[in-house]
Amino acid sequence: MTDIAIKVENISKKYQIGENKTYPTLRDKLMELPNRLFKGPKKTKEFWALKDVSFEVKKGEVVGIIGRNGAGKSTMLKILARITEPTSGKVTMYGRVASMLEVGTGFNPELTGRENIYLNGAIIGMTKREITQKFDEIVAFSGVEKFLDTPVKHYSSGMYVRLAFAVAAHLDADILLVDEVLAVGDAEFQKKCLGKMDDLAKSGRTVILVSHNIGSLKKICTKGIIFDQGVNISDLLEIKQAIQKYIKNGENIDGKLPKNITYNDEIIFDNFQLQGQNLIYRPSFTDLEKFEFSIRCRCLDETQNQDLVLSISIVNNVTGETVIYGHNHLYGVIMQTNKVGKISILFEGFQLQPGEYSVYLESWLDGQYVIQQTLFGIFLIKSSTIGSKSEVFNSFPSQLLMPMKWSYSK
Incomplete structure (x- = not known):
């Protein structure tokens, strides 16, 4: 009996940019005829979302697919879930498959939450009795028991994703596909999701997880694979090794960093600076013992007065370890979207190990x-040529050098 759970062989997926995917009527065809006669057929452009992707996942492995936006991660998951057909290549799945992709996938909006639970179980081959045995556990996890008999089209995005994840995670599937489960939902739900994913990993279930959250991938996954521009640029690696390679080589392949980060065209973060130097240019510093990040925040709709929480993580690009993390609520700072302009974050009282760091x-x-x-942003800390601090870092596995007061007596 094979120990392979998923086998992907030379998968490619092509899209036609500019292609009209609607079904034209006779009238549409007749109206389009003069344009086709005088201007020629409408031009389309090929876009390869995936190109010759191959890998194997063994039973019980928890694999994180790592890559930037547009790398082909979600397209790969849709092909594995049989939502999208590949242009060429072959995928073989051994066992029942459950998926939790973008909000709305796999649910019939006209059916109630209760009916969708049974529908999803039936789709992966479970009997009604098997689903009923899991039903109470699914409802308790999702927290939507009051709305079980309401059509899911009336659910909020948070309710939708809680129920969808609960269904996918609790049904008896051999393989679970999860795409950005933390992209929707509050902090408490995210914590529950991470705990459940950890339980699934320990139970021997095969899991494929797509996430931009490096910390979550490192905690949950055993293996990782790196995608870039539709190609898997690595084989399956140990997760720590995959993250290190991604940070060092994968994430900065084209040498570009974002000039801004936006949400829904409502909030824009930009002008990322460290010590007055723009982080998109990868500044370097020597022996920083006190440094300040500044970020500009613009709210395009000033009528919205929402509570804004911003977190910052600093990751050592050599080890892949998060060495610093914090957000404004941790330090008692409440920010409202209609009042925020410049955000400043001051770090002092310690020194970073020499090396390259990414800021998230x-x-x-x-x-x-x-x-x-x-x-x-990315920045570099250079070691000092004078003093014993560099010697300390070279001699001990320390990520930070903290100020200490030593004394002795006899």
Whole structure:
């Protein structure tokens, strides 16, 4: 009996940019005829979302697919879930498959929450008795018991995703596909999701997870694979090794960093600076013991007065470890979207180990996770040529050098 759960062989997926996917009527065809006669057929452009992707996942492995936006991660998951057909190549799945992709996938909006639970179970081959045995557990996890007999088209996005994840995670599937489960929902729900994913990993279930949250991938996954521009640029690696390679080589392949990070064209973060130097140009510093980040925040709709939480993470690009993390609520600072202009974050009282660091931003609005962990800057700390601090870092596995007061007596 094979120990392979998923086998992907030379998968490619092509889209036609500019192609009209609607079904034209006879009238549409007749109206279009003069244009075709005098201007020729409408031009389309090919776009390869995936190109010759191959990998194998063994039973019980928890694999994180890592890559920037547009790398082909979600397209790969849709092909694995049989939502999208590949242009060429072959996928073989061994066992029942459940998926939790973008909000709305897999649910019939006209059916109630209760009916959708049974429908999803039936789709993956479970009997009604098997689903009933899991029903109470699914409802308790989702927290939508009051609305079980309401059509899901009336659910909020948060309710929708809670129920969808609960269904996918609790039904008896051999393989679970999850795409950005933390992209919607409040902090409490995200914590429950991470806990459940951890339980699934320990139970021997095969899981494929797409997320921009490096910390979550490192905690949950055993293996990782890196995608870039539709190609898997690595084989399956140990997750720590995959993250290190992604940070060092993958995420900065084209050498570009975002000039701004936006949410729904409502909030814009830009002008990312460290010590007055723009982080998109990868500034370097020597022996920083006190440094200040500044970020500009613009709210395009000043009538919206929402609670803004902004987190910042600093990751060592050599080790892949998050060495610093914090958000404004942790330090008792309340920010409202209609009052925020320049945000300053001052770090002092310690020194970073010499090396290259990536800086990530996340954001919440009124408790809803709206901006996933996104790279916005890179900087370099150079070691000093004088003193013993560099020697300390070279001799001990220390990420930070903290100020200490030593004394002795006899």
